[in-house]
Amino acid sequence: MSVGVVVPCYRQERFLPRTVAAIEAALAGRDWRGALVLAAPVESEGLPPLGGRWQVVRPRAGRPLTPGAARNAGFAACGGTWVLFVDADVEVDAAWVERALAQTGSDPALAGLWGRLEEWFVDGTAVRPGSRDMYRVGDADRDSDYLATLALYRREALERAGGYEPRLSSEEDFELGLRLRAAGFRLRSLAPRAARHWSGPRPSFAEIGRRWRTGLCFGQGQVLRLYLGRAGLAAHLRRQALYFATLALWLAAPAALALGGPRALGAWALAPLALFALMTARKGSAGLALHALLTWTVNAAGMVVGFVRGGPPAPLDGREAAC
Numbered sequence: 265m266s267v268g269v270v271v272p273c274y275r276q277e278r279f280l281p282r283t284v285a286a287i288e289a290a291l292a293g294r295d296w297r298g299a300l301v302l303a304a305p306v307e308s309e310g311l312p313p314l315g316g317r318w319q320v321v322r323p324r325a326g327r328p329l330t331p332g333a334a335r336n337a338g339f340a341a342c343g344g345t346w347v348l349f350v351d352a353d354v355e356v357d358a359a360w361v362e363r364a365l366a367q368t369g370s371d372p373a374l375a376g377l378w379g380r381l382e383e384w385f386v387d388g389t390a391v392r393p394g395s396r397d398m399y400r401v402g403d404a405d406r407d408s409d410y411l412a413t414l415a416l417y418r419r420e421a422l423e424r425a426g427g428y429e430p431r432l433s434s435e436e437d438f439e440l441g442l443r444l445r446a447a448g449f450r451l452r453s454l455a456p457r458a459a460r461h462w463s464g465p466r467p468s469f470a471e472i473g474r475r476w477r478t479g480l481c482f483g484q485g486q487v488l489r490l491y492l493g494r495a496g497l498a499a500h501l502r503r504q505a506l507y508f509a510t511l512a513l514w515l516a517a518p519a520a521l522a523l524g525g526p527r528a529l530g531a532w533a534l535a536p537l538a539l540f541a542l543m544t545a546r547k548g549s550a551g552l553a554l555h556a557l558l559t560w561t562v563n564a565a566g567m568v569v570g571f572v573r574g575g576p577p578a579p580l581d582g583r584e585a586a587c
Contacts, residue, residue: 265295265345265346265365265368265369266295266296266297266343266344266345266346267291267294267295267296267297267344267345267346267347267348267365268296268297268298268299268338268339268342268343268344268346268347268348268419269287269291269296269297269298269299269342269344269347269348269350270298270299270301270335270338270339270342270347270348270349270350271283271284271287271298271299271300271301271338271350271351271352272301272303272329272331272334272335272338272349272351272352273300273301273302273303273352274303274304274328274331274334274352274478275304276351276352276353277310277311277352279352279353279462279463280300280311280312280352281312282355282462283350283351283352283353283354283355283356284300284312284314284318285312286355286356286357286358286459287348287350287356288315288317289358290356290357290358290361290362291361294365296317296344297317297318297319297342297343297344298317298318298319298342299318299319299320299321299337299338299339299341299342300314300318300319300320300321300338301321301329301334301335301337301338301341302320302321302322302323303323303328303329303330303331303333303334304323304328304329305322305323319341319342321337321338321341323337327576328478329430330430330431330432330433330436330575330576331428331432331433331434331436332427332428332429332430332431332432332436332440333428333430335349335427335428335436336427336428336430339419339422339427339428344419345418345419345420346365346368346416346417346418346419347416347417347419347422348361348414348415348416349414349415349416349417350414350459351413351414351461353461353462353463354381354413354414354459354460354461354462355459355460355461355462356414356458356459357456357457357458357459357460359456360379360454360456360457360458360459361416363454364377364379364416364454364458365416367452367454368416368418371450373448373449373450374418374449374450374451374452375417375418375421375422375425375444375449375450375451376411376415376416376417376418376421376422376444376449376451376452377411377415377416377451377452377453377454378401378408378411378412378413378414378415378416378451378452378453378454378458379401379414379453379454379455379456379457379458379459380396380397380398380399380401380402380403380453380455380456380457380458381397381398381399381413381414381457381458381459381460381461382395382396382397382398382457382459382460382461383395383396383398383460383461383463383466384460384461384462384463385462385463385464385465385466386462386463386464386465387464387465394466398413398461399412399413401453402453402455403455403456404455405452405453405454405455406452406453407450407451407452407453408441408451408452408453409438409441409442409445409451410437410438410440410441410442410451411437411441411451412437412438413437413459413461414458414459415437418449421444421447421449422444424447425440425443425444425447425449426443427440428440429487429490430576431486431490431574431575431576432483432486432487432490432575433478433479433480433482433483433486433570433575433576434479434480434481434482434483434484435483435484435486435487435500435503436483438487438500438503439487439490439500442496442499442500443496446495446496467552467555467556467559469555469558472555472558472559472562475562475563475566476562476566479570480566481562481563481565481566481567481570482566482567482569482570482573483570484503484504484507484563484566484567484570485566485567485568485569485570485571485572485573486570486571486573486574486575487500487570488500488501488504488567488570488571489570489571489574489575490574490575504567506560507560507563507564507567508564510560510561510563510564511564511567511568513535513536513539514561514564516532516535517529517532517533520532536557539557540553540554540557543556543557
């Protein structure tokens with residue numbers, strides 16, 4: 265069995281040496297080829313040394329590739345009956361890769377595999393652990409609705425589903441999972457730990473601003489617009505329920521003022537204050553509570569912007585990339 269590897273990189277160059285070394289170690293002795301997709305321009309001097317199994321895919325488009333477009337470009341370039349998608353800040357575990365590849369022939373309906381991702385933060389020279397289970401997939405094997413950040417996909421299944429949606433700035437993983445399951449395929453999470461995910465310190469207020477500047481928080485609205493009148497809209501609406509609730513909370517303020525004046529507005533103000541107090545108690549920190557509320561608010565606003573604007577012009581996919 266041949267394996268393709270796709271590593272999309274969007275300004276995560278500092279973690280690439282760890283990512284590349286882990287992939288090469290995990291696939292040693294196997295038939296594999298890799299595609300490093302530079303979703304945004306990167307100078308070659310900033311890349312780690314790459315062996316003969318790798319090729320670098322650079323965008324022709326004048327704008328950065330969306331996450332889905334970058335993955336599609338790598339998918340078109342790398343070959344392989346199964347394709348391992350690894351974000352540029354992820355360090356795969358060789359034992360998990362070995363077990364996942366052993367599962368690939370067991371079920372023709374099996375389209376993809378992933379597992380538990382452990383979070384690690386790098387702050388200067390200091391390294392500290394974060395969540396031991398970023399996506400809360402658990403420690404047991406089980407079916408999954410979607411795969412993200414690390415995914416091993418059957419090429420045939422991904423081709424039948426149409427690949428990643430290149431018009432989304434985010435939410436591309438969940439949207440793909442929806443289409444794969446609708447086509448009758450299964451997705452699975454396998455124990456034990458699949459990988460470590462590396463990043464700067466989080467939670468971070470700067471990260472909220474970065475997600476807005478890069479458009480990552482617009483995907484929630486883009487996918488709702490894309491699915492208007494289509495099967496699957498209800499699933500996306502449920503997924504964004506928290507952001508709809510956040511919108512309702514803030515939109516209630518001008519409604520209260522218009523209908524009941526300052527007194528009604530004062531009564532409304534008790535709701536966000538109570539929510540802030542509840543989150544402070546739950547997280548044990550006023551700063552973390554403020555971060556959570558601000559994250560919800562920015563993502564809710566991004567959902568509206570994404571819905572109104574829609575996604576990048578199509579096609580923004582592998583055809584706009586060059587090896």
